[in-house]
Amino acid sequence: MATVKLAPSILTADFGRLADEVRAAEAGGADMLHLDVMDGRFVPNITFGALVVEALRKVTSLPFDIHLMTVEPERLIEQFADTADIINVHIEVSPHINRTIDAIHRLGKKAGVCINPGTPVAAIEESLPDVDQVMVMTINPGWGGQQMILRQLEKVAQIRRLLDAGGFRADIEIDGGVKAHNAAACVRAGATVLVCGSSVYNAEKSVAENLAELRRAAS
Ligand code: DX5
Numbered sequence: 001m002a003t004v005k006l007a008p009s010i011l012t013a014d015f016g017r018l019a020d021e022v023r024a025a026e027a028g029g030a031d032m033l034h035l036d037v038m039d040g041r042f043v044p045n046i047t048f049g050a051l052v053v054e055a056l057r058k059v060t061s062l063p064f065d066i067h068l069m070t071v072e073p074e075r076l077i078e079q080f081a082d083t084a085d086i087i088n089v090h091i092e093v094s095p096h097i098n099r100t101i102d103a104i105h106r107l108g109k110k111a112g113v114c115i116n117p118g119t120p121v122a123a124i125e126e127s128l129p130d131v132d133q134v135m136v137m138t139i140n141p142g143w144g145g146q147q148m149i150l151r152q153l154e155k156v157a158q159i160r161r162l163l164d165a166g167g168f169r170a171d172i173e174i175d176g177g178v179k180a181h182n183a184a185a186c187v188r189a190g191a192t193v194l195v196c197g198s199s200v201y202n203a204e205k206s207v208a209e210n211l212a213e214l215r216r217a218a219s
């Protein structure tokens with residue numbers, strides 16, 4: 001199996017010790033950090049914005065994978081110009097997705113498009129040649145710690161086939177409910193990046209132990 005990248009999400013980390021939690025992910029071998037920006041409108045929850053991301057930029061050299069769960073994501077893109085490596089926007093709130101992808105690329109960042117469980121692959125098919133990453137939500141976004149909707153892995157496989165057939169090189173990132181017991185299935189379906197939130201940040205084991213377990217399971 002190909003080497004998969006692990007992207008811990010800090011959503012279920014201890015927000016009172018965020019810098020330490022991020023350093024633990026870096027020390028534990030994370031490949032990037034997944035940062036969930038929620039606005040209380042596109043999703044019910046509110047998390048953090050560019051200011052917190054800027055503060056975290058100072059404590060780690062991990063690439064930042066920004067997941068914008070906001071309405072009108074194009075209005076926020078520039079705020080992450082100095083911190084993001086990849087900026088991901090949802091197709092459900094991007095009626096002019098080409099313009100948004102172009103705007104992200106003009107900032108010199110990688111662009112990702114995300115699809116919710118209820119959105120068919122056809123909605124992003126036109127974007128596959130243009131994006132650097134496709135993020136498949138395997139939960140309805142809003143909270144960490146939810147159970148993966150396994151049927152979404154069929155969608156991952158469908159996107160993998162379309163990317164390979166077209167000769168497109170976008171990563172496929174799976175977000176939601178990734179655990180050691182389903183990581184191999186995610187990779188088999190065609191994922192190249194796994195977001196891991198509650199499987200990394202939980203009270204049971206250390207961040208490093210959890211990352212090592214996921215790494216073993218996914219390779
Ligand atoms: C949820 C977020 C996810 C979340 C994943 O809306 O987009 O990134 O942190 O958490 P787990 O891995 O616990 O499902």
Ligand code: ZN
Nearest residue numbers: 009036067175
């Ligand atoms: Zn996310």
